[in-house]
Amino acid sequence: MTPPLLQRAALWRAASLGLWALVMLYSSVDGRLDLLLRAVFHPLVALAGLLLLLVALLQLRLAFGPGRQERGDRRQARTLLLTAAIALLVLLLPPAPSFADLAGQRPRDETAESELSFVLPPAQRSLTDWVRLLRSQPDPKLFAGDPVRISGFVLPMEGEPPQLARLLVRCCLADASPVGLPVHWPAGQAPFPADQWLAIDGVMGLRPAPGGGGERLEVVPSRIRPIPRPARPLEP
């Protein structure tokens, strides 16, 4: 004997599909995708949400259509309930990743510099531009004294002071790899907690590298402001 709730399988399918459509569409507008995926994929997610919504509406029509009392079996009901529950959970519990935790587990990004940012004046270079530029130009003296205006999160480092970092993402958060710049933190200032987002104005300065390996460029801040996490925290 089938329990009465199972007697409208199409209705349950419509509800489950509708929830997944909601996950995709809601993610597209609540800024969640900016935290999870590279921007290129955002329209694809929205489109998939619309398609799912269309299929869900078709199922709804089927559920209330004439003479269509379709009975589902238990296995089908379990799948439907479980997928609906997961979709609800994803909707209700937005992602709150710790960038510092993620970055601490990942090897540094080693991509070579793209040519475009060479033309940017120093004060307009983002943290990522700076890291790539410094990697492609091994002589640090070229940039000493250049003005710096960057933002990023505080990434604790082993055996040296924390760096200011960003996450680079090519597809989704799963492939994020960090890039970071050493900062010469002002003496006497309480250390910022990991994951705190900061905007730093200052200049590039030559400082002795930790471990005694010659000199390296560090950001010497003239002004440090804690800021909220930007709307688009990931960089391509």
Place this chain on the structure above:
Amino acid sequence: MILTRLATAWALFQGLLIEALPFLLIGVLISAGARWFAPGGRWLRRLPSHPLLGPLTGAALGFALPACECGNVPVARRMLSGGAPLGAGLGFLFAAPVLNPIVIASTWAAFPDQPWLLLARPIGAVVVAVGLALLLGLVGEPQLLQADLLAERRLHQPLAAVGLLERSSGLVGAPPPSALSPEAAPVRPPLAELMKHASQEFLYLALLLVMGSVIAALVQSFVPRSWLLAVGGAPTLSILALMLLALVVSVCSSVDAFLALSFAAQVTPGALLAFLLLGPVIDLKLVSLLGLLFRPRGLVLTTAGAALMVLLIGQWVNLWRL
């Protein structure tokens, strides 16, 4: 600390899932479209069953149906359930995620200065797919394929193609001429039936994808990736490490080249190719999806066979390029 890590794993899970769901939907819609446009799927049974030509034809179908590996599973299931020769179905399943215009273009975009990779990746994918199709072909369909898929497949195969011991009905002896073409006029399924089937398939696959993404996200959060890349320069170890990384990271084949770009400088060329070849065939996110097609024995053979072939290809590339 553990809560922070779990919160990060939850975000990774959402990233993996939301990125893969559109591709899964595309795959399910292509499979439903095939049922609509070619009801009965006669063309599937006309694909060559030659042990070499079959997988090659299946692989070439990747150019016509551009989807990455998550989307390929429902399409491959549709091919096999429609009675396509096993080799052709498996060739499609394993090679099409690499042999499609989007993936080749993204590989080229990521590595414009390494033309050998642009050639080696598709060729390697075909070699692995043909090898896997030959290997899995040795097992026999009843031991390889899931029971419900097998039952659906038998409905679409001429009785003569099924071994005597596997038949559940029919006559013993020479088949009457009519038995060779059992379906006279395939009926196009009504749209409502088609949408019902597609919705069920999508929801079931989404559930499997959720399981795979949970495992992939947990492993990624709790196993530091630097462990895997620490052995970058050693020829054999680097290949093994990057194969493990491909299993764990579970990103789609259409974007894995960009991910590989971030560590290409640290690893041997063979390891780089191994990463790009193994990921599209098998990874943590895919295991549960492939469980829809294969029995556990098939899954183990696929993983072991693919890993061995990719390791050998990687070694050979390292001998050639290092």
